Amino acid sequence: MNSITLQQVLPAVFSDTPPSSSEIWQQEITLQKGEYYLIEAASGTGKSSLLAYLYGYRRDYTGVILFDGSPSDLLSRNSWSKLRRRSLSMMFQDLRLFPELSAADNVRIKNRLTHHLTETRLREMFEELDMADKWDTPVNRLSFGQQQRVAFIRSLSQPFDFLLLDEPVSHLDDQNSDALARLLLDEAKRQEAGLIITSIGRHPDIAYNKIYTL
Secondary structure, three states: OOEEEEEEEEEHHHOOOOOOOOOOOOOEEEEEOOOEEEEEOOOOOOHHHHHHHHOOOOOOEEEEEEEOOEEHHHOOHHHHHHHHHHOEEEEOOOOOOOOOOEHHHHHHHHHHHHOOOOHHHHHHHHHHOOOHHHOOOEHHHOOHHHHHHHHHHHHOOOOOOEEEEEOOOOOOOHHHHHHHHHHHHHHHHHHOOEEEEEEOOOOOOOOOOEEEEO
């Protein structure tokens, strides 16, 4: 996938009181593979909804979302599954980890679908994010910031043309946020992928091609 276009998209919840100053809602914009986008938003303006629409997880909106010029709402369930395996990866704000499983097993679940990364590389990513000693630790015994890093590594454990990240560093200190940004850029450059990152404050310190206000 090389492009994602939004045409007059608006969450159904805003239908009676559409925002007047959004650079995303009720606009036409195209996001290109290989470019990095930051979407800054206040709480309650629909940033998580936006990523859920792009990922096909929710469809409670008006307007059209196009993938390489084709309407996404015409995709079959099988086509969506293929996209989520090969072209779209997402890190949810609420992480959606399996609390009873170890940090490693939470990552392996996704990686085994495509065998994208070796076990050695996964361990290196844990090391880079200061999580090597948490490899076998059940997720429910980790802090939220540690869980964020597990969810982030999981999002990298597949091929993707676009990586969607919902507030990925909200609970990280500067050191860990910088480490995540380095790993994020390395992987995005390796796959020539686009990044779509939301933030209500803190965000990875990278050179964005475009910053939108939601």
